[in-house]
Amino acid sequence: MANTNVNNILIPNVSKIPSDKKVNLENKIGQGKTGDEFKALLQDQVDQTRKEHGIQLSTHAAKRLQERNLSMDSDEFFKLKGAMAKLKEKGGQDSLVITDKAAYIVDVPKNRIVTAIDKNNILENVFTKIDSTVIV
Structure with a gap:
């Protein structure tokens, strides 16, 4: 194929070059x-x-939140985060955090919620193996 010359400007004829090579x-x-x-x-x-x-959520805690229809909204999250910061400052390890919606057992060094209990089921529960409690 020939090039085209328009007003003394050479315009090359560009066409597709056939090839059998296909790239997937x-x-x-x-x-x-x-x-x-x-x-x-x-x-x-x-x-x-x-x-x-x-804050990490253990599989067990996620299951409990779902079973008990507990939602973790931003307000609840920041309450837990603040409580865990206080607990870490005071040397808490395995702690109970009580909010207006629920109670949480937390592993402070790992920033992890271990389990959650809704507010209606807190009464008459016995919480064992905790070294500190904070109410927020």
Whole structure:
């Protein structure tokens, strides 16, 4: 195919070059070492952020929250976070945190909620193996 000349400007004729080689990018996306490295790096950052700023929820606590229809709204979250900061400052390890909605057993060094009890079922419960209590 020839080039075209318009007003003394050479315009090349560009056309598709036939090729039998086909590349399937779907098989290459998300595979390989770099994808795994990125996923691991991202998970490390998420875990670090949770440790520094968040409260972890044990599987047991998540199950109890669901069974007892307890919701963890931002108000409840910040009450727990503040209580855990106070407990950590005072050297608490396994503690009972009582809010206006529920009671929580928490593992202070791990920033983890171990279990949750709704306010209606707190009465006449015996809480064992705790070293401190805070009411918020």
